[in-house]
Amino acid sequence: MFTVLIVMVVGVFFGYFFRTRKKMVKFADKFTMWAIYLLLFLLGIAVGANEIIMNNLPKLGFKALVVSLGGIAGSVIVAWAAYVIWFKPKNDNYEG
Amino acid sequence: MLISNDYSQWALYLLMFLVGIGIGADPNSLKAIRQLNFKILLVPIVTIVGTTLGVAVIFLLLSDDKFLDLLAVGYGFGYYSLSSIFITELRGDELGVIALLANIMREIITLVAAPIFAVLFGKLAPISAGGATSMDTTLPIITKASGKDYAMISIFHGIVLSVLVPFLVTLVLSWG
Numbered sequence: 001m002f003t004v005l006i007v008m009v010v011g012v013f014f015g016y017f018f019r020t021r022k023k024m025v026k027f028a029d030k031f032t033m034w035a036i037y038l039l040l041f042l043l044g045i046a047v048g049a050n051e052i053i054m055n056n057l058p059k060l061g062f063k064a065l066v067v068s069l070g071g072i073a074g075s076v077i078v079a080w081a082a083y084v085i086w087f088k089p090k091n092d093n094y095e096g
Numbered sequence: 097m098l099i100s101n102d103y104s105q106w107a108l109y110l111l112m113f114l115v116g117i118g119i120g121a122d123p124n125s126l127k128a129i130r131q132l133n134f135k136i137l138l139v140p141i142v143t144i145v146g147t148t149l150g151v152a153v154i155f156l157l158l159s160d161d162k163f164l165d166l167l168a169v170g171y172g173f174g175y176y177s178l179s180s181i182f183i184t185e186l187r188g189d190e191l192g193v194i195a196l197l198a199n200i201m202r203e204i205i206t207l208v209a210a211p212i213f214a215v216l217f218g219k220l221a222p223i224s225a226g227g228a229t230s231m232d233t234t235l236p237i238i239t240k241a242s243g244k245d246y247a248m249i250s251i252f253h254g255i256v257l258s259v260l261v262p263f264l265v266t267l268v269l270s271w272g
Binding site: 003004005007008009010011012013014015016017018019024025028029031032033035036038039040042043046047052053056057060061063064065066067068069070071072073074075076077078079080082083084086087088 | 103104107108109110111112113114115116117118119120121122123126135138139142143145146147148149150151152153154157158161166169170173190193194195196197198199200201202203204205206207208213216217218219220221223224225227231232233235236237240251
């Protein structure tokens with residue numbers, strides 16, 4: 001868990017020192033999206049290859065999905081309220 | 097990661113390094129780090145409250161399970177490896193597998209829908225959806241969806257929830 005954070009912090013230093021090299025930064029950003037897809041794909045493979053998961057998916061999958069969606073829905077709705085109340089920039093011209 | 101293999105570990109390291117570069121090179125995110133204030137403490141609380149409310153609604157619809165069992169599953173916050181271990185220990189295989197599945201799904205849904213959440217529900221929403229995973233696996237898609245200036249909030253939020261998972265899960269199951 002923490003190795004991952006350390007790797008990221010190393011990346012932060014790297015990015016900071018090379019922040020003027022616009023092409024490199026642009027490449028890193030583009031590459032990030034593909035790395036996300038790659039990770040998603042590998043996660044999919046790991047899930048599909050896992051017997052416990054695949055055997056139980058029909059029986060328990062629906063229940064798991066519903067609980068998961070409930071947790072997410074509740075989270076995003078409360079997060080919406082919190083964002084509007086406490087985090088949204090007052091100046092709405094800045095789109096980020 | 098319960099399901100980690102060598103390839104996905106390295107893919108994650110690569111991804112985190114790239115995300116780090118993006119953050120380090122971005123003037124907004126560095127400014128955001130300097131502007132950190134107590135509001136950051138609100139974000140994990142938002143996720144805990146929101147998840148509780150959401151699971152409560154599900155309980156009212158799916159009433160053949162105990163509320164506290166479902167809540168324990170929800171309090172995995174996407175941390176599928178740790179939460180399913182505790183839940184299997186305390187409640188057995190079936191709830192353990194439900195916890196495993198539900199928390200994997202939370203991570204995958206966040207990975208896919210983070211941009212939509214940011215547009216519909218504001219920039220905190222993808223962080224909250226990601227739960228404990230907002231510190232690592234969903235951090236990249238969160239920074240894409242909400243902006244690099246939200247990276248620090250995401251990491252802090254993920255770390256706090258990751259630490260809280262074992263406590264909340266065992267607490268809730270001890271009441272049941």
